[in-house]
Amino acid sequence: MNRTDIDRELTEICGAILGHPVDNTLTRAGEDTWDSLKHIQIIFAVEEKFGVRFTEEEIPQMDSFARFADYLEQRHAT
Amino acid sequence: MRHDLRLDGYAFTLRPVTLEDAPFIVEVRTSDPKRVRYLHPISPDVEQQRAWLNRYFDRPDEYYWVVERMNSKEREGLIAIYNFDANHRTAEWGRWVLRPGSLAAVESALLVYRAVFERLKLDSVYCMTVAENLPVISFHDSCGLSRAGLLQGHFQLGDRKHDGVKHVCSRQSWPVVDQQLETQAQAIARRFQPPA
Numbered sequence: 453m454n455r456t457d458i459d460r461e462l463t464e465i466c467g468a469i470l471g472h473p474v475d476n477t478l479t480r481a482g483e484d485t486w487d488s489l490k491h492i493q494i495i496f497a498v499e500e501k502f503g504v505r506f507t508e509e510e511i512p513q514m515d516s517f518a519r520f521a522d523y524l525e526q527r528h529a530t
Numbered sequence: 531m532r533h534d535l536r537l538d539g540y541a542f543t544l545r546p547v548t549l550e551d552a553p554f555i556v557e558v559r560t561s562d563p564k565r566v567r568y569l570h571p572i573s574p575d576v577e578q579q580r581a582w583l584n585r586y587f588d589r590p591d592e593y594y595w596v597v598e599r600m601n602s603k604e605r606e607g608l609i610a611i612y613n614f615d616a617n618h619r620t621a622e623w624g625r626w627v628l629r630p631g632s633l634a635a636v637e638s639a640l641l642v643y644r645a646v647f648e649r650l651k652l653d654s655v656y657c658m659t660v661a662e663n664l665p666v667i668s669f670h671d672s673c674g675l676s677r678a679g680l681l682q683g684h685f686q687l688g689d690r691k692h693d694g695v696k697h698v699c700s701r702q703s704w705p706v707v708d709q710q711l712e713t714q715a716q717a718i719a720r721r722f723q724p725p726a
Contacts, residue, residue, distance in 0.1 A: 484664035488635035489672040492714050512631040
């Protein structure tokens, strides 16, 4: 899966959970509806879609579209 | 109030606050100004916090808990129920703060609702959030709570007044909220278990 595919899937997941269209500039700090409950929902949806498992330490660090995408790109490259 | 109401969840526990928690309370409520900017400020002096706790122990109908990890007993945050109204069988929950990076938000909220509806047998509970605290307002919306109004100038924080948003969870809406939170709390708890 390349970066374009990752971005497309992430856009779909985040948009569906946050309830409005998003793009790759999305950040938790800049998105008022990215609350603690939705954060967990995004984490589990990404895990299911991409077949990854975030550690307890990584979960709070996934605070932007770019961080998710970088993480997933790295995982799919190895 | 000195109480023994303890709630065990899937990964976290609400256990009654003790005097020994005073340094932790000061730390979690003062160490990160950005996180606590929407809570009433407290003194950084631990002795003053112990004095506050001793007054709290003497007040009736007030429940203050430490949010604690079940497996490690590590303290993750604080949460409370207070402002009981016996006539309307309701109360307020708040004083909610968690250490940075904690995953206890969902389960600590779930456990406080369980305390309200299953242990204290109230008919509803409400929470007041500073209107600018949009992620917490969104959290309550996401949990399925109803917005019950905007209270102008409700909060006095420092030298500024802030509007408050009131959310209510009624006994009728509790099953939906419970299901929403429980699913996520269970999933988070599985994360703390070692891989099979």
